[in-house]
Amino acid sequence: MSPSLQHIVSAKGLTKSFGTFTAVDHISFRLMKGECLGFLGPNGAGKTSTIRMMYGFSPMTGGTLEVFGLNMATDWRAIRYGIGVCQQENNPDPDLSVLQNLEVFATYFDIPRKAARSKALDLLQFMALDHRKHDPISSLSGGMLRRLILARSLINDPDLLILDEPTTGLDPQSRHQLWERMDALRSRGISIFLTTHYMDEAARLCDRLIIMDHGKILVQGRPDRLIREYAGKDVVEVFNAPGELMELVRTHPLMHDVVGNRLIIYGQERENIFELIGQKFCLERCIQRMATLEDVFLRLTGRELRE
Amino acid sequence: MKIMQVPISWRFLRVWRRNLTVYRRIWHINFLPPILEPLFYLLAFGVGLSALIGPVKYMDQQISYLAFIAPALLGVNAMYNAFFENTYASFVRMYYQKTFDAMMATPLSLHEVITGEIFWGATKSFIATALMLAVVSAFGLVQYPHGFLILFLAFLGGLAFGSLGMFFTGILPSIDMFNLPIFLFITPMFLFSGTFFPLENLPLWAQQAAMAFPLTHLVHLSRSLCLGILSWDLLWSVAYLVLFTMVFFPLALYAMCRRLIH
Numbered sequence: 058m059s060p061s062l063q064h065i066v067s068a069k070g071l072t073k074s075f076g077t078f079t080a081v082d083h084i085s086f087r088l089m090k091g092e093c094l095g096f097l098g099p100n101g102a103g104k105t106s107t108i109r110m111m112y113g114f115s116p117m118t119g120g121t122l123e124v125f126g127l128n129m130a131t132d133w134r135a136i137r138y139g140i141g142v143c144q145q146e147n148n149p150d151p152d153l154s155v156l157q158n159l160e161v162f163a164t165y166f167d168i169p170r171k172a173a174r175s176k177a178l179d180l181l182q183f184m185a186l187d188h189r190k191h192d193p194i195s196s197l198s199g200g201m202l203r204r205l206i207l208a209r210s211l212i213n214d215p216d217l218l219i220l221d222e223p224t225t226g227l228d229p230q231s232r233h234q235l236w237e238r239m240d241a242l243r244s245r246g247i248s249i250f251l252t253t254h255y256m257d258e259a260a261r262l263c264d265r266l267i268i269m270d271h272g273k274i275l276v277q278g279r280p281d282r283l284i285r286e287y288a289g290k291d292v293v294e295v296f297n298a299p300g301e302l303m304e305l306v307r308t309h310p311l312m313h314d315v316v317g318n319r320l321i322i323y324g325q326e327r328e329n330i331f332e333l334i335g336q337k338f339c340l341e342r343c344i345q346r347m348a349t350l351e352d353v354f355l356r357l358t359g360r361e362l363r364e
Numbered sequence: 365m366k367i368m369q370v371p372i373s374w375r376f377l378r379v380w381r382r383n384l385t386v387y388r389r390i391w392h393i394n395f396l397p398p399i400l401e402p403l404f405y406l407l408a409f410g411v412g413l414s415a416l417i418g419p420v421k422y423m424d425q426q427i428s429y430l431a432f433i434a435p436a437l438l439g440v441n442a443m444y445n446a447f448f449e450n451t452y453a454s455f456v457r458m459y460y461q462k463t464f465d466a467m468m469a470t471p472l473s474l475h476e477v478i479t480g481e482i483f484w485g486a487t488k489s490f491i492a493t494a495l496m497l498a499v500v501s502a503f504g505l506v507q508y509p510h511g512f513l514i515l516f517l518a519f520l521g522g523l524a525f526g527s528l529g530m531f532f533t534g535i536l537p538s539i540d541m542f543n544l545p546i547f548l549f550i551t552p553m554f555l556f557s558g559t560f561f562p563l564e565n566l567p568l569w570a571q572q573a574a575m576a577f578p579l580t581h582l583v584h585l586s587r588s589l590c591l592g593i594l595s596w597d598l599l600w601s602v603a604y605l606v607l608f609t610m611v612f613f614p615l616a617l618y619a620m621c622r623r624l625i626h
Contacts, residue, residue, distance in 0.1 A: 075626065112469050115626055134471045142469035148462035152386040161385055164378050165470035210469075 063090050065248045070120035073106045080106040082272035093249040095263035099358050103272040104252040108221050112142050141210030145221040147202045149194045156190040166213040180208040200231030220251040256350040270358045288352035289323040296342035371475035379480025398492035402499045434505040435587035436559035445492045446485035446522035450529035451542050454481050478620045482526040489522030507592030514589050521582040524605050527612035534619025553579040578608045
């Protein structure tokens with residue numbers, strides 16, 4: 058296989074503008090075969106705009122986008138045969154039953170009726186929905202609905218699965234069930250591109266992450282490396298930190314943030330000074346914990362609300 | 365950069381097929397209005413009004429009022445079915461159900477989705493007209509074999525009014541706003557297209573204005589066929605409906621692309 062075919066997605070200088078507003082600003086990234094790539098970013102960062110270009114829904118304003126080595130601008134139809142999309146909003150066909158939702162969707166991919174039926178039944182079983190196959194859509198719970206949409210996005214045996222916030226609004230049981238299904242899919246070699254607001258989801262599912270904000274890529278890399286680099290290993294959060302401690306972190310210097318009355322200190326490795334802080338200053342209102350992706354995210358994108 | 369370069373193919377039939385599948389789920393309910401409605405009208409106008417009105421002069425013939433309005437009901441039925449399908453029903457699929465969004469993640473283009481919707485609207489006109497024609501024929505109000513041509517007419521009229529409806533779906537911001545084109549276009553057409561009284565009863569300027577209504581032509585064709593009158597000048601009315609479709613079909617595609625593709 059030639060190297061270019063190893064890239065399932067290759068975006069160069071991808072740009073999307075709405076009038077004077079630039080939603081996606083000249084971003085470049087690649088998605089390798091079999092990889093799960095996650096896009097993180099606050100609301101309005103440009104994640105969904107990127108995704109919509111990736112399945113040829115939105116025309117690109119600039120740059121080039123290749124999927125399966127094909128040019129999205131000209132070969133969008135061929136590309137769409139090979140991708141499955143789970144849009145942010147659940148949009149099952151409420152006029153059809155659960156099974157019909159999959160069967161009718163299969164016709165959009167030219168799948169013959171018989172093959173569509175057996176594929177649909179397989180997928181309903183895979184998503185633990187086979188007992189609801191003749192039920193109306195309105196009778197499904199949120200988790201079932203999401204599983205149905207995921208099942209639908211797999212009807213054409215896609216090589217690339219595009220998931221826009223796949224588990225938003227689900228209860229923990231449903232989330233874990235979906236994650237397991239995605240693990241199973243990945244073991245079959247499917248490539249996944251996903252956006253999420255859940256850092257634990259990103260850390261658990263993704264091989265590589267891209268954090269973006271204001272239409273630009275801030276950082277990209279493996280989740281553990283991003284944590285190591287931008288939030289260290291251990292974190293101490295001290296409430297109402299005394300002046301002495303403030304002085305210490307400034308003069309030492311230690312990686313830290315001040316958020317309201319909270320002082321957050323990020324320790325690289327088990328440095329002596331860090332242990333000292335733990336013993337001397339971490340008395341009552343204080344938390345000692347591991348650094349997480351959430352620390353990285355908030356440090357890079359800031360803590361202001363995006364509305 | 366254009367994303368839809370060769371945007372329309374036979375694939376629009378997939379969308380048409382989806383709507384047919386939904387229609388068939390409750391076909392027995394969908395069949396009721398086109399069967400019952402003409403019965404109500406024929407009862408009200410035939411038994412109630414006819415006695416007051418007496419025969420009507422149409423193309424140098426004296427015909428009963430019932431024979432006068434029955435073909436008009438067929439035309440109005442074709443108009444309503446396509447127009448309401450491609451306004452309210454299409455709007456619900458587009459805006460509330462996000463059905464088109466889902467379709468656009470598949471190899472279908474938006475042009476194919478919209479074309480499928482408009483052809484479905486025309487198909488609904490066709491089905492409803494076929495049912496209504498059967499009822500009206502039972503009263504002996506349709507001359508055959510000319511009457512069969514009304515089915516094709518219903519499809520053509522459906523394309524014309526479906527395109528018009530889809531155009532409004534593309535430009536109106538909310539579903540409540542459909543009252544506007546209904547009030548401004550559909551209701552005046554319903555009343556002043558030679559439906560309930562001959563156009564000649566109107567002042568000349570109004571007669572001329574009515575010639576711009578596609579329903580005027582649809583009703584004229586339907587009435588001629590029901591009465592078994594075939595003449596070459598009917599082709600002018602067919603041509604007008606074709607022209608109307610050829611204007612509003614691309615306009616509908618354009619409006620929907622503007623609305624949905626960002």
